[in-house]
Amino acid sequence: MKIAVVLGTRPEIIKMAPIIDEIIKRGIDLTLIHTGQHYDKEMSDNFFKDLEIPAPDYNIHVGSGSHGKQTGLMMEGIEEVLVDEKPDIVLVQGDTNAVLAGALVASKLHIAVGHVEAGLRSFDMTMPEEINRRACDVTSTMYFIPTEESAINLLAEGFSRKNLIITGNTVVDACFRHLEIARKRGFEDESLAELDIDNMKNILTLTMHRAENVDDKERVTSIIEALKELDQMNIIFPIHPRTKKTLESFGLFDELNNLNHVHIIKPIGYLDFLQLTSKSSLILTDSGGLQEEAITINVPALTLRYNTERPETVTAGGNILVGSDKKAILENAEKILNDKEFADRMRNAENPYGQGDSAQKTVDAIQDYYDNGLLDIKAPEDIMTSFERKMALINENITVNEFEEKNNALIHMVFDGEKMRFPADDLNIKEMCVTYDKFQ
Structure with a gap:
């Protein structure tokens, strides 16, 4: 397996450092692509060194510029690298122009896209970040989601729960990792x-x-x-x-x-x-x-x-x-x-982003997808199955997975009478309202 990681800004580098560590620790082939939109030494060479992660294999050196110009130059440079490297999955993090460029290019090349920190929504379309994160989610294969609330955002937009992996946020892993480095020096x-x-x-x-x-x-x-x-x-x-x-x-x-x-x-x-x-x-x-x-x-x-x-x-x-x-x-x-x-x-507020094991959960999920052939992007070979969209109040003692198998269905949304719930495989949905696709 080969994983490519696209990095643009300091926050992306910071949050992806624990995942890069985890990939290297497992001996997985890694290609690091830096778009170079932060082009001074603090933002590039020294920053990777300070965070104790490898220097990028490629630096596209796009510099600053308008959104359109910057994104276009990134897409051109990223495409050249991906055509040569042929990774199995491209990881992007967050909501920058580098995320948009990496996701668009990879998906057009039929390479799986993994969106780290997927599902965030401000519902403010004047924010360029909101446009970037929404566009990236449309092109992604795997969604690494910080919280159940962010997962529900994606469910409400019609994404399949099967591709949503709630990992927590690598910001927790990163804070613990980097604070230790900072205090040493x-x-x-x-x-x-x-x-x-x-x-x-x-x-x-x-x-x-x-x-x-x-x-x-x-x-x-x-x-x-x-x-x-x-x-x-x-x-x-x-x-x-x-x-x-x-x-x-x-x-x-x-x-x-x-x-x-x-x-x-x-x-x-x-x-x-x-x-x-x-x-x-x-x-x-x-x-x-x-x-x-x-x-x-x-x-x-x-x-x-x-x-x-x-x-x-x-x-x-x-x-x-x-x-x-x-x-x-x-x-x-x-x-x-x-x-x-x-x-x-x-x-003392409970941290909604997990306990610092997000990187491990992310790479575990990628390995599982790879082992089961789920990273392969191919044109469909089966004639499309017709389906009905339904809503029901569940009266029997049954889990999400059991309901889907019994009814040849895919559950989208679950409402427990007080709030929306993420439809995890083992969630018991008795006395809950669900929306689902019923396949014929």
């Missing part, structure tokens, strides 16, 4: 050393980069007004160059930078950032991945967004959506700082 960034982070109290780590926040003067002003009043906290803000430029254009950068409790620093490396967040009392962010990391390292998160494709973190109690609302930011931040019971509930 200590802080390397000079600005963090100068701030003496190890002895600093009440740290609030801030990240803010999304266009809906930083490009909207009213929203970003509201956030900054809240930051002004959070003077009980030491706010560490590794600022994205684009965010800095926008704040300067609005006349807000100096206003923020002059606050004694706000420490604006240049962007820092991932391992230093992971250490910083692990020492924080609170994370204030508009990032998607950081919502997952926060609940994994037991740090309360307030998310500067009005929706999230990580709703499980909110349901679990480790994350609160505050948008750009000054009042909501202040009230929740102050409760986390001053109300120990409230803060402990957030810190």
Whole structure:
């Protein structure tokens, strides 16, 4: 078996590192393809070295550019590699342009696509990430899904439960793996050393980069007004160059930078950032991945967004959506700082993304598909079976698998009277409502 992995951005590299480890550990043939959209040393050569994973076999060097130009160049480069390497499956992770390019090219070449972190939905089609993740899911063969809630998103869109594998999220594996590496080497960034982070109290780590926040003067002003009043906290803000430029254009950068409790620093490396967040009392962010990391390292998160494709973190109690609302930011931040019971509930929220064995479950599933010939993409040889779509309330004591075998059916959705359930093989569906395809 040969597995190809397409990587584009830092979050993809971070989350795929445990899967790469697992592939190498099992002696499976691996081809690493880096699209090169992050083209400086921090984002490429040194980053792979820092995370102790092999350098890519191929770097396409697409650089920056518009969505269309970048995706097109990636597709061209990835296609050349896949034609030469002929992998059995191509793994892509998340929702970037590299994910879209890799999935489209592989599927057109009739190579199986495995989507790691499949099924996430923000239901906001103004987000390019939402378009990428939906398009990728349409082309995929295997879906490696972080939570039952994400699996239900795919079931609702008509995907077969047979291809949905709930693995947890590799962010948990990655946090454990990379925090160990980070602590061994200590802080390397000079600005963090100068701030003496190890002895600093009440740290609030801030990240803010999304266009809906930083490009909207009213929203970003509201956030900054809240930051002004959070003077009980030491706010560490590794600022994205684009965010800095926008704040300067609005006349807000100096206003923020002059606050004694706000420490604006240049962007820092991932391992230093992971250490910083692990020492924080609170994370204030508009990032998607950081919502997952926060609940994994037991740090309360307030998310500067009005929706999230990580709703499980909110349901679990480790994350609160505050948008750009000054009042909501202040009230929740102050409760986390001053109300120990409230803060402990957030810190001790059960992690919905698993216990750190997602990489093992992912590669186990791929091996099983390969061994059973399920990665082969072929034109159908059987005449299509007709079927009816049905709904029924189940009165007998029967599992999903038993119902499907007895009725020559495929169950799509299960409702237990309170919530939707994932139709696992061994789920007993007595007194539950199901929708299913009945084959003739």
